[in-house]
Amino acid sequence: MLIRYSVENFLSFNERQIFSLIPGRGTLKAQHKSSPVNGLTVLKSAVIYGANASGKSNLIKAIEFGKNLILKGTKAEQPISFESFKLDKNAANADSRFEYEIQHKNKNYAYGFVFNSTEIKEEWLFEITKTSETKIFERETVKGFDLSYFKKLNKKEENQFIEFTAKSTPRNQLFLTQIRNSNITEHVSNIEDLLNIIDWFQNALTVIYPSSKNKENSFKLFENTDLQNLFTEMLDYFDTGINGIDLKEISFDKIDVPEDLKEDIKAELLSKKSEKTSAFLSNPQDDKYYIILKKQPDKLAAKILKTKHEITGGGHELFDLRDESDGTRRIMDLIPLMIDLFKGNNVFIVDELERSLHPNLVYDLMDFFLDKCEGINSQFIVASHESILFTQKLLRKDEIWFIVKDKKGGSHLHSLEDYNIRFDKELRRDYLLGRYKGVPKLGNRNNLTILP
Missing domain, CATH: 3.40.50 (Rossmann fold)
Incomplete structure (x- = not known):
């Protein structure tokens, strides 16, 4: 405090x-x-x-x-x-x-x-x-x-x-x-x-x-189904029109961000002195994607987040972040913050x-x-x-x-x-x-x- x-x-x-x-x-x-x-x-x-x-x-x-x-x-x-x-x-x-x-x-x-x-x-x-x-x-x-x-x-x-x-x-x-x-x-x-x-x-x-694009807040959305459900519930609460999220595995090395930013992220998350185990990363130019990074023993695993929208007649369509409004992307940036606030400290x-x-x-x-x-x-x-x-x-x-x-x-x-x-x-x-x-x-x- x-x-x-x-x-x-x-x-x-x-x-x-x-x-x-x-x-x-x-x-x-x-x-x-x-x-x-x-x-x-x-x-x-x-x-x-x-x-x-x-x-x-x-x-x-x-x-x-x-x-x-x-x-x-x-x-x-x-x-x-x-x-x-x-x-x-x-x-x-x-x-x-x-x-x-x-x-x-x-x-x-x-x-x-x-x-x-x-x-x-x-x-x-x-x-x-x-x-x-x-x-x-x-x-x-x-x-x-x-x-x-x-x-x-x-x-x-x-x-x-x-x-x-x-x-x-x-x-x-x-x-x-x-x-x-x-x-x-x-x-x-x-x-x-x-x-x-x-x-x-x-x-x-x-x-x-x-x-801000590289979010420092620690948030274990990567493999935690309960938190994924909470994230979805909060997206619904804030009236974003999103019906769910999907996480697709990708290679961290192939993420389209500057190399110096990648090195900073690695240094931050892989540091033995850091308590952070995960982070968010958005595309610096156009918010084309939203990456969730997970700390593993000697590397960073990455998943790209997609949003789900209901299709009339049944099923869902997956959207990239660039397909969402500025306000929705801002809410998605702030939801992890709210969750971490309630963890305390x-x-x-x-x-x-x-x-x-x-x-x-x-x-x-x-x-x-x-x-x-x-x-x-x-x-x-x-x-x-x-x-x-x-x-x-x-x-x-x-x-x-x-x-x-x-x-x-x-x-x-x-x-x-x-x-x-x-x-x-x-x-x-x-x-x-x-x-x-x-x-x-x-x-x-x-x-x-x-x-x-």
């Missing part, structure tokens, strides 16, 4: 901004809150609103950037590739900063780092409770590493290996990346906290964009949830999760323009967020919790009129030059 996230000097974020999933003062919709872990409870959903180019997608890109920097790292002697805030000359020479407060494996952590294009200047990990914090490790350019926490847990030889791993961490690499890429678990007994953070980024956090962040979907479907997707989420610690966080979600009948005030840009082009975050609003007030009209900000400010059309 994501407790809180902060970003500074990255893309459209200049000053430090904080996105918080810590519940506010409201007591309604208690099922929207997770079970407490060491005194900390977290909200299970959030909807982020904002005008076009306000920074919604940039917030999601920032969250994913940290994940990729940990899991993929930076090549030796290469710069850390990112964009700092461009509309302030001072920002070009300033460091950038990320911090993730997360809840995972029955513990709460604060992990973050300060960096620029050439080096990681600071990095830290603390275990936190509602009233205290314990340093796991800290790293500074001048002072080096503070690894004293591990001395209490491990033998002298094991601590020497941790110290060696720290000292061998390149300037442009995160310590967590170095830990992930080393064989440290074979030499050190107690580094559970480091592994927990890596596990959250690798196996709990999933970011989905409107054009997943965080899904979706940009433009409403793409190709009817407003009623968008509402029902969020309502479906919130209606069934009691006792399940997963999070469904979305960025959207769809105002149908903007209602206290569906969401708590602290689950509704806005991103706006100031006059200098910097993105700023604030929550509906900041406004003094009755719990029964209808919000949608006021939002569209701009009371809570996060809507476009249109110019005067009479000032436009209309060409003949």
Whole structure:
């Protein structure tokens, strides 16, 4: 679970901004809150609103950037590739900063780092409770590493290996990346906290964009008849007109996608450190097919998904995915997400949830999760323009967020919790009129030059 996230000097974020999933003062919709872990409870959903180019997608890109920097790292002697805030000359020479407060494996952590294009200047990990914090490790350019926490847990030889791993961490690499890429678990007994953070980024956090094709969500549709039936039931529930699915075996090597993407998929699924056993893959150009990949001991097996449609007079016709509507394909992308949400311990962040979907479907997707989420610690966080979600009948005030840009082009975050609003007030009209900000400010059309 994501407790809180902060970003500074990255893309459209200049000053430090904080996105918080810590519940506010409201007591309604208690099922929207997770079970407490060491005194900390977290909200299970959030909807982020904002005008076009306000920074919604940039917030999601920032969250994913940290994940990729940990899991993929930076090549030796290469710069850390990112964009700092461009509309302030001072920002070009300033460091950038990320911090993730997360809840995972029955513990709460604060992990973050300060960096620029050439080096990681600071990095830290603390275990936190509602009233205290314990340093796991800290790293500074001048002072080096503070690894004293591990001395209490491990033998002298094991601590020497941790110290060696720290000292061998390149300037442009995160310590967590170095830990992930080393064989440290074979030499050190107690580094559970480091592994927990890596596990959250690798196996709990999933970011989905409107054009996402390689879905990271783990979903055992390949050989599980019950899940195939559930997939079909949900396709019917969402009124897609599909009467069933069929899976045909194909060769993974013959799938028509770029070779570098295939290698990335193999590395992700066949990694001994990955808990994922299966994934989805769509054609990057035209969604011609929908591939389900299954991890086997030394290779990936693949099956292509076909949809069934009833033929008048009896029987079925099999359709390729390109024969289905954009909305149906979007629903098929999101159904595995919904199934994984109910497994628990997943965080899904979706940009433009409403793409190709009817407003009623968008509402029902969020309502479906919130209606069934009691006792399940997963999070469904979305960025959207769809105002149908903007209602206290569906969401708590602290689950509704806005991103706006100031006059200098910097993105700023604030929550509906900041406004003094009755719990029964209808919000949608006021939002569209701009009371809570996060809507476009249109110019005067009479000032436009209309060409003949």
